[in-house]
Amino acid sequence: MAALAKALGHPARIHIVALLLEKQSCIGCDIVDEVGLAQSTVSEHLRILKAAGIVTGEIERPRVCYSLNPDRLRPLADLLSRMLDFGGADETATA
Amino acid sequence: MAALAKALGHPARIHIVALLLEKQSCIGCDIVDEVGLAQSTVSEHLRILKAAGIVTGEIERPRVCYSLNPDRLRPLADLLSRMLDFGGADETATA
DNA sequence: CTAGACTATCGCTAATCGTCGATTAACTAT
DNA sequence: ATAGTTAATCGACGATTAGCGATAGTCTAG
Numbered sequence: 515m516a517a518l519a520k521a522l523g524h525p526a527r528i529h530i531v532a533l534l535l536e537k538q539s540c541i542g543c544d545i546v547d548e549v550g551l552a553q554s555t556v557s558e559h560l561r562i563l564k565a566a567g568i569v570t571g572e573i574e575r576p577r578v579c580y581s582l583n584p585d586r587l588r589p590l591a592d593l594l595s596r597m598l599d600f601g602g603a604d605e606t607a608t609a
Numbered sequence: 610m611a612a613l614a615k616a617l618g619h620p621a622r623i624h625i626v627a628l629l630l631e632k633q634s635c636i637g638c639d640i641v642d643e644v645g646l647a648q649s650t651v652s653e654h655l656r657i658l659k660a661a662g663i664v665t666g667e668i669e670r671p672r673v674c675y676s677l678n679p680d681r682l683r684p685l686a687d688l689l690s691r692m693l694d695f696g697g698a699d700e701t702a703t704a
Numbered sequence: 705c706t707a708g709a710c711t712a713t714c715g716c717t718a719a720t721c722g723t724c725g726a727t728t729a730a731c732t733a734t
Numbered sequence: 735a736t737a738g739t740t741a742a743t744c745g746a747c748g749a750t751t752a753g754c755g756a757t758a759g760t761c762t763a764g
Binding site: 619621646647649650653654670671672 | 751752753754755756760761762
């Protein structure tokens with residue numbers, strides 16, 4: 515659980531996830547271009563996200579096609595929404 | 610955004626948040642007892658959570674009464690639920 | 705005034721993280 | 735077989751984090 519949050523706890527990783535969310539389909543090395551860091555650094559971030567189960571990489575030689583794997587972050591999303599509930603806030607948010 | 614996730618990216622901090630969620634009302638030094646770390650360490654974790662706006666501390670001399678402040682983590686909760694949507698999963702989860 | 709309870713802050717150390725360039729690996733095309 | 739493209743891995747570096755004990759501050763109780 516903490517591991518999930520930790521994996522998301524870096525601007526570059528949030529950037530990547532947002533990118534994947536926006537493009538819907540998977541992307542290859544364009545991610546490197548987008549985030550503006552060295553290829554090895556991006557690869558490392560991707561590795562961390564994959565290790566946390568947040569993204570998956572499908573190999574399409576010589577590229578790799580990344581996409582989101584939402585299942586894994588259910589527990590975290592759940593905690594978050596319970597926390598939103600806590601405040602008595604109207605949680606129309608989930609839409 | 611990443612800062613929020615980062616603040617939650619530690620087991621002790623998740624523990625504290627879960628505790629606050631469970632007890633509903635605020636707690637004092639019981640947190641130290643619960644998480645089983647040194648007082649100074651817990652104080653530091655609390656400081657981090659406060660800095661991220663996730664918890665608030667109300668001073669009740671000589672105690673401090675902590676509670677959750679869900680408002681701040683709306684953006685993160687939002688991203689998470691958008692990611693859950695992504696997979697085409699049925700998001701009856703938020704309940 | 706003294707002692708007690710609770711929290712915050714200050715060094716300090718060990719461990720982890722983020723970043724990079726360089727290298728290696730795997731496949732495609734010539 | 736050679737060159738090109740893309741990803742992953744390695745080794746190194748500085749920066750940040752996590753943990754602790756010790757100390758200081760602020761109130762209450764005696």
